[in-house]
Amino acid sequence: MSLTIIKPGLSDTIQDTGRFGQAHLGINAGGAMDPYAAGVANMLAGNNQCEAVLEIHFPGPQILFEQNALISITGGDFTPMLNDEPLPLWRPVVVRKNTVLHFNKLQDGARCYLAIHGGFCVKPWLGSYSTNLKAGAGGHQGRRLEKGDELTFRENTVYFAGLLKEGRELQVLNWRVNIRRVYEDPHEICFTPGNEFKELCPNSQEALLENNFIIHPYSDRMGYRLKGAVLKRKEENEMVSSGVNFGTMQLLPDGQLIILMADHQTTGGYPRIGHVITAHLPKLAQLRPGDNIQFRCVDQQTAEDLLYSQQQELVILQRACHDHLNELVC
Amino acid sequence: MAAWFSDHAFEGLKNIIPAYSSLTVIYDPFLVKTLYQPDSTVYDWVKQLLQTAFEHSDDISNRAVKRHQVPVCYEGIYAPDLGSMAASLKLPEEEIIRIHASTLYRVFMIGFLPGFAYLGTVDAQIAFPRKPQPAPVMAGSVGIAGKQTGIYPLNSPGGWNIIGRIPMKMFDPNAKEPVWMNPGDEVQFCPVSVREFEMQQ
Incomplete structure (x- = not known):
């Protein structure tokens, strides 16, 4: 066994x-x-x-x-x-x-x-x-x-x-x-704005949405480092650390983004530009170093609706799998 | 506020992370939506709870605070950066130790590694910047970074200047409570000799 x-x-x-x-x-x-x-x-x-x-x-x-x-x-x-x-x-x-x-x-x-x-x-x-x-x-x-x-x-x-x-x-x-x-549109990753999104310069906000970002080879279960347009904040003030989550997009001091993945630290002190929506974590997790990401900004309602329908399907699937298996062994 | 959430946990509440000036609530939107069927987004529903927690935080804040007496050996190999700090600050090593051990610290946050406690506030006289490059740090090491002091729970690279080491484990995965310090606790460091340190280890 x-x-x-x-x-x-x-x-x-x-x-x-x-x-x-x-x-x-x-x-x-x-x-x-x-x-x-x-x-x-x-x-x-x-x-x-x-x-x-x-x-x-x-x-x-x-x-x-x-x-x-x-x-x-x-x-x-x-x-x-x-x-x-x-x-x-x-x-x-x-x-x-x-x-x-x-x-x-x-x-x-x-x-x-x-x-x-x-x-x-x-x-x-x-x-x-x-x-x-x-x-x-x-x-x-x-x-x-x-x-x-x-x-x-x-x-x-x-x-x-x-x-x-x-x-x-x-x-x-x-x-x-x-x-x-x-997993459709594998490179389109949606996020909701984070607490420091508005601190980005207006042209950096545009750059985030208009450019492709490439997943850097130095990416693992802790985080995906991205390479792309350098993003700048209006003011470069230091932040105090706060809680972070799977999917949090942080801005590193060199202007590049890191997306925190499953093994991320529990707290972080970098600006939180956004949070990848939970419904898109599966496809993000299947992207590899060298792959492209195109970010799209969505609101809470959209993020929750997408997750809700994804999870609803899982509930139905769970029941169906259970029934199929029961028929087979009975 | 964190205490209020512990008392008023809802289904789908996954984590509450208190930090210096924030409280992060991690929740399962699907579970909340299915079980509580809020009229608004789940996000707004949780936000409303945070508001309630904020309004009630005074009721709970005078709850007994746990105070830990923590022995620290500030000598020899256990204090690799004390000498350079003393030279830089133009203070005798004994004075740095005295100041570090005479403050009652508060655990502002636990993060970075399992059981890594961020304590403050360090007396301005011995506040000291991080190293330019992270160096290997042994588990139990007590360090200073700016006005923070903290204890490394595991061997790890780290940028804090190390001025001592504690004899006990900050993190023990096999213990019933793997981390015995909690955010909000108070910590008093007590200097011990190398001999006492090694006996307590």
Whole structure:
């Protein structure tokens, strides 16, 4: 009832929807960079959205399934293969014991998620399974996965074996998700103005909306550094630190922007030009260094409406996945 | 205000971050909208709560404040930047220590790293700018940056000038309470010798 890492990837960590209620102690929420993909992976595998998943970056790991399992891979397309057979993304898939999952080629996106039916057997830390690398806590021993690590499944998934046809290593189950709306216009990132947006010079406000910004190679789970038009404030006064969030766009002293991502610090002292809307964090998380961003400014109402419809669809999807799976095993 | 929010938590409240002159409330707009169905945007709904919290903050502010006595070794390898600070400020090292340990500090904010407490206000005589380049800092180090003083919870690069070290952990992921200091607490530093420091470690 487990899987084993034969060869680790660039950065494979256990994540979930995040660790909340600790930010006032300097402990950030963390969690999946693309919470939508992580949530859908769980649903397809028959879990609730909050279960622990494996977040994978390219080059990906090689994973040996020691047991038949119902899995799902979502998010970036790294051409997942089970032994020699391509494994489709965004689908529930039953995989046979003693097969190896590996990732061939980076096609699209920046990170993908592997969910297992029943979830991984990891101990929560402060109410979350997410790995906090800085604290060395949460997830699997507070660190990235290494060669030989064994992740146990919480549930015995042996009963899916009956769905595997003889001589086949995998069986794709017949339901799917329509994710087009969430990731369409991948480079258009909407934000709501931050407290210091109005402090920008008028021509810098225009420059922010009219120019493309490129994601700098020095970008990771903590933040995306951008390269683009130099933005200036009317007055260069120092600020006192305040709380920040996943998606906060800060202006660095050199006039460039940084967007805080899942592993951001809890507080920051740079001007807050804007906040990427929560509904656009999934597509932002799938952009890579070298990719372009075009910013668009929206109001609160628009931001909330977009998130609401995205989340509503997830509620429906959760129910549908649950029903499909029940029909299958009953 | 943070205390008011703790007492009046709503579904979908994810984090409350008090800082020097602000309070940041992080919430789940979908949950709030689904459960409370506000007429306005969820943002305005939360903003209204902040207003209420502000109006009631006086009722709670006289709540007992926790005061921590924190031993600090201001000597030798534990105080790598004390010498250069003394030379720069033209003050004897003993005087810097005396001034640093004679102020009762307030925890204004915890941020940057898990358990990194920003304390103030440092006496103007020993206020000191950050280093131009961050240097490696050991966990437990007590530093000064401008009029702030603080304690590094983990080994980390840092730009603060280090004048001492505490023997206990600021952050222990395995403890029941991984961080034992809270925003709003008070801190009194007490100088201890290398011997006492090592015994308490």
